[in-house]
Amino acid sequence: MDFRSLRFKLTLWYVLILGILLISFSSFLYLTLSRSLYRDVDHKLRSLAELIASESTSPSSKFGFGNIDQALEASMNLKPIGKFIQVLDESGRIGRTSENLKSVQLPISLNALRNGSKGLITYETNHSLRNTPLRIITYPVKEQNQVTKMIQVASSLEDVEDALNTLLIILIVTVPSILMIASLGGQFLANKALKPVDRITQTARMITSQNLNQRIQTLKVKDEISRLIDTFNEMISRLDQSFRQIKQFTTDASHELKTPLTILKGEVEVALRKKRPLHEYEQILESNLEEIDRMSKIVEDLLLLSKADIGEIRLNREDIHLTRFIRGLTEQMKILAQPKNIRIEISNHQDEIHVFGDTLRMRELFINLIENGIKYTEAGGSILITLTKETDPPPEALRRAGGSLNPLTPKERKAATFAKIIVEDTGIGIAKEDQEKIFNRFFRVDKARSREQGGSGLGLSICKWIVEAHQGEITVQSEPGKGSSFIVKLPLYSQQGESLDNY
Amino acid sequence: MRILVIEDEIKVANFIKKGLEEEHYAVDTALDGESGLYMSEVNDYDLIVLDLMIPKIPGLDVLRRIRSNKNKVPILVVTAKHSAEDIVKGLDSGCDDYLTKPFEFKVFLARVRALLRRERVDAEPILKLADLILSPVTHRVTRGGKEIELTSKEYGLLEYFMRNPNKVLTRTMISEHVWDYHFDSMTNVVDVYVNYLRKKIDKGFEPKLIHTIRGVGYILSPDRP
Numbered sequence: 001m002d003f004r005s006l007r008f009k010l011t012l013w014y015v016l017i018l019g020i021l022l023i024s025f026s027s028f029l030y031l032t033l034s035r036s037l038y039r040d041v042d043h044k045l046r047s048l049a050e051l052i053a054s055e056s057t058s059p060s061s062k063f064g065f066g067n068i069d070q071a072l073e074a075s076m077n078l079k080p081i082g083k084f085i086q087v088l089d090e091s092g093r094i095g096r097t098s099e100n101l102k103s104v105q106l107p108i109s110l111n112a113l114r115n116g117s118k119g120l121i122t123y124e125t126n127h128s129l130r131n132t133p134l135r136i137i138t139y140p141v142k143e144q145n146q147v148t149k150m151i152q153v154a155s156s157l158e159d160v161e162d163a164l165n166t167l168l169i170i171l172i173v174t175v176p177s178i179l180m181i182a183s184l185g186g187q188f189l190a191n192k193a194l195k196p197v198d199r200i201t202q203t204a205r206m207i208t209s210q211n212l213n214q215r216i217q218t219l220k221v222k223d224e225i226s227r228l229i230d231t232f233n234e235m236i237s238r239l240d241q242s243f244r245q246i247k248q249f250t251t252d253a254s255h256e257l258k259t260p261l262t263i264l265k266g267e268v269e270v271a272l273r274k275k276r277p278l279h280e281y282e283q284i285l286e287s288n289l290e291e292i293d294r295m296s297k298i299v300e301d302l303l304l305l306s307k308a309d310i311g312e313i314r315l316n317r318e319d320i321h322l323t324r325f326i327r328g329l330t331e332q333m334k335i336l337a338q339p340k341n342i343r344i345e346i347s348n349h350q351d352e353i354h355v356f357g358d359t360l361r362m363r364e365l366f367i368n369l370i371e372n373g374i375k376y377t378e379a380g381g382s383i384l385i386t387l388t389k390e391t392d393p394p395p396e397a398l399r400r401a402g403g404s405l406n407p408l409t410p411k412e413r414k415a416a417t418f419a420k421i422i423v424e425d426t427g428i429g430i431a432k433e434d435q436e437k438i439f440n441r442f443f444r445v446d447k448a449r450s451r452e453q454g455g456s457g458l459g460l461s462i463c464k465w466i467v468e469a470h471q472g473e474i475t476v477q478s479e480p481g482k483g484s485s486f487i488v489k490l491p492l493y494s495q496q497g498e499s500l501d502n503y
Numbered sequence: 504m505r506i507l508v509i510e511d512e513i514k515v516a517n518f519i520k521k522g523l524e525e526e527h528y529a530v531d532t533a534l535d536g537e538s539g540l541y542m543s544e545v546n547d548y549d550l551i552v553l554d555l556m557i558p559k560i561p562g563l564d565v566l567r568r569i570r571s572n573k574n575k576v577p578i579l580v581v582t583a584k585h586s587a588e589d590i591v592k593g594l595d596s597g598c599d600d601y602l603t604k605p606f607e608f609k610v611f612l613a614r615v616r617a618l619l620r621r622e623r624v625d626a627e628p629i630l631k632l633a634d635l636i637l638s639p640v641t642h643r644v645t646r647g648g649k650e651i652e653l654t655s656k657e658y659g660l661l662e663y664f665m666r667n668p669n670k671v672l673t674r675t676m677i678s679e680h681v682w683d684y685h686f687d688s689m690t691n692v693v694d695v696y697v698n699y700l701r702k703k704i705d706k707g708f709e710p711k712l713i714h715t716i717r718g719v720g721y722i723l724s725p726d727r728p
Contacts, residue, residue: 255556258583262605263514269608270522287514 006197007190014186019179026171033167037160041135042123048080049139049153056087056151057143068098084134084154090117090147106152112138116150125157132158196225200232212240252442256298256457260291294456301458305441308465315358315469319493322353322419323387326366330385333370340379344370348387353419356493357470365466368459369423369486375455376484377427386422389492418472421488429480438476439464504619504662505529505680507546509539509565510554510581515604519552519581522608523615527642527659529683536560543569547679548576550618555582555593563596570597577618581606616640619666630665633725635704635712637665646708656681657700664700664713664723673720697721 002008052068055075068085072078085098086106092113094105112122115138122138136154140147196219203216215233219226271284307313330344337344355362373383430438430445437443442457463486467474471491478484506528510516516532523530531546533539537559543551551569555562566578578598582589585603593601599621600614616639620628630637634647642658644651653661659681664672674693678686686692697713705711714722 255583258604259512259515262583263512263518265605266515266518266522266608270518270525273522273525273608291514 007187007194010190010194011183011186014190015179015183018182019175022175022178026175030164030167030171034160034164037163038135038157041155041157041160042137045083045123045135045137045153045155046121046139048083048085049137049151051076051078052085052087052151052153053139053141056149057141068096069100071096082155084152086152086154088150088152090149092116092150095149106134106136106154108138108152112136113150116140117147119147126154132156132161193225196229200229204232207236209243212236212243249441252457253298253302256442257295260295260298263291264288298456298458301456301462305458305461305465308469313469315361317356317358317470320355320357320359320362322355322421322490323348325359325362326385326387326421329363329366329370333367333374336371337374337383340374340377340381342374342377342379343382344385345382346385346387353387353389354493355419355470355490357490361466361469365463365488366421366423368463369488372459372486373423373425373427373484375427377425381426381483383426384422384424386420386424388420390418390420390489417492418489419492421490422485423488424483424485426483429482430476430478430484431480435476435478439474504549504659504666505531505546505683506550506552506615507531507533507539507542507548508552509533509536509557509562510552511535511557512554515554519611522612524655526612526615527655527662528615529659529681531683536562536565540565540568542684543574543576544572546684547676549680550615551576551578552615553578553580553598555580555584555589563592566593566596566598577621579614579618581611630662632665632668632723633710633712634708635665637662644704646704651703653700653703656696657703660696660700661704664721667723669722669724671716671719671722677720 052072055072068087069079072080072085080098083098084101084106086101087095087097088108089095092108097105107126107128109122109124112124115122117140119140119142121140124136124138125133126136127133133156134154135157136152139151139153141149141151200216203214207214215236216229218229218233267284267287271281304313327346330346334344370383370385377383434443434445438445439460441461444455444457464474467488467490473489475487476484477487506523508516508519508523508530510519510532511534513534516534520530520532531542531548533542535558539551539553539557540560543565553562553565557565560568562580562582566580569576569578577600579600579602580593580598581602581604582593583604584593590601599618602611602614616628619639628638628640630639636645637643639662644653644658644661660677663677663680677693677697681696682692701713705713710725710727712723712725714724714727716722
């Protein structure tokens with residue numbers, strides 16, 4: 001048995017606690033019994049001594065005749081068995097004794113004599129007289145407030161000691177046996193309880209990144225172990241999912257990078273197969289440059305996203321006057337929209353919309369969204385940007401609040417007003433089944449078109465990250481053939497220098 | 504030899520087409536699975552180069568559907584998918600060879616030649632008829648040890664003749680295997696090129712190899728029909 005195992009520890013604790021309980025119980029039993037037995041002996045000695053004393057002082061008593069046995073029998077018809085009786089005068093000289101003492105005298109200690117002369121009762125245990133100890137009471141008899149004699153009554157403690165010894169033997173034999181049996185039982189119970197844990201261990205040991213589809217067999221009974229198994233299985237599912245995502249992402253990323261590489265390699269190799277006129281080389285170099293730019297964009301975006309994933313990007317947040325900010329951006333974007341004759345318009349109902357954001361990232365977010373709009377809108381179309389304030393609570397605050405049980409904190413209620421920015425185009429739209437995938441990395445509705453436009457396939461993933469890093473939310477609504485709306489919600493920044501921290 | 508390239512990446516399709524054409528092959532390109540499958544059904548190709556990740560109809564489905572049409576054309580899959588499972592899946596779906604991107608163009612050409620060779624019984628890397636020898640690797644053509652200079656089209660025409668010796672080849676067959684789909688079948692371009700070729704390989708040599716079959720087409724054979 002492994003002494004570090006939980007099984008051993010459980011059994012050990014079980015036996016230890018049981019042992020402590022049994023030993024305390026046995027000690028208690030033994031001590032109580034022994035006290036009660038000794039008290040009983042004393043009690044009997046005292047009542048007999050009192051009886052003899054009252055008889056010996058009674059004027060009508062027949063106590064004065066013969067030895068003590070005879071006197072007791074004559075006066076009270078009493079035959080005390082196993083009791084030794086001895087009468088002393090006030091100075092300790094021995095007078096009458098009971099017959100069973102024969103020539104022996106009950107020992108009398110100085111202490112008892114001293115107590116006796118003061119009229120006090122003394123109990124003593126004497127080991128000197130016989131093999132078995134004797135319990136002796138020295139009882140002074142007073143007449144007119146004068147100690148006239150002392151009566152000693154003694155009894156052997158043999159019976160008491162025998163009884164106590166028997167009990168002790170029983171306890172010494174039974175307690176260890178019970179503990180032994182209990183340890184076996186404890187081991188059995190621990191084994192039974194821990195068996196599923198072994199199964200969990202085995203399965204968990206077998207699981208690698210290659211076979212994350214394995215699950216631990218669940219139990220019928222819903223106990224702590226079954227909860228543990230469920231928790232384990234859920235964890236494996238989550239691992240499985242994230243491994244899958246990583247794998248998909250790696251495959252996608254390598255494919256995205258391989259395409260420009262294939263073009264670069266292929267074009268150069270074909271070009272080098274023979275001498276060509278200068279303009280052909282120029283064409284090839286231009287095409288190569290395009291592919292190199294594309295690769296740099298992909299690599300840059302990938303780097304940004306992987307940094308974002310591990311939380312390495314810090315936002316430099318400041319008060320942004322969103323209305324002004326987006327107006328400025330739109331003016332710049334109009335240059336891009338001009339060749340396709342696409343109009344960009346802003347409609348906003350409130351002028352004072354402030355958000356607390358990183359200017360650089362906000363620029364990236366809205367440039368991406370507007371650029372997307374331009375890319376996927378036919379010539380002559382339009383892009384409409386709408387700015388409003390909304391009173392929806394932030395999603396994560398609502399999740400945390402979990403209904404009405406935990407009402408929003410004042411701070412959250414304050415933050416529960418959102419800036420809502422809609423970038424709406426009149427472009428080709430996105431099919432329903434693609435709408436939820438559109439924020440996935442490298443997902444493209446139309447691969448060829450996206451590459452023609454020089455996209456990395458990561459733009460919307462980056463948008464999503466930026467919005468979420470600002471505690472916001474981004475969604476899409478679209479109807480194929482009519483256009484798409486990207487809806488960004490960002491928490492409002494409280495205005496007029498009114499700080500959130502006042503709440 | 505006429506080759507169809509089904510590849511959605513325009514630049515990849517273009518350099519493959521350019522490189523193959525410079526090797527005297529006639530090349531058509533299709534940018535998605537649907538048009539690729541259609542072209543494979545209406546034209547008689549000697550080889551198809553297929554990318555697996557293509558829009559409209561995925562590459563593996565194109566592969567299966569070409570095979571279910573009882574079309575035995577050699578198919579070379581060129582794709583970025585490089586895992587063992589992908590390769591097995593591709594070969595099991597009916598492709599003849601598998602090349603992962605990015606690839607060496609030299610290797611690509613060698614595989615194309617190997618697949619074209621597979622159709623012939625002897626499968627020798629050098630094509631030979633009487634004392635006429637054509638090497639698809641070096642593009643050298645000799646007759647009786649004498650080097651013959653051919654233009655690209657003449658070379659393509661001769662390669663097709665030599666891959667199908669002693670067989671009557673109609674004008675349609677010739678135009679389909681030597682020219683791409685920009686060929687205008689209403690002209691007598693085939694006859695013009697056959698005459699050019701005849702002048703270069705038969706003039707001053709015996710026996711004559713190219714013979715006209717009146718009303719049908721031509722045959723390349725050392726024996727008079």
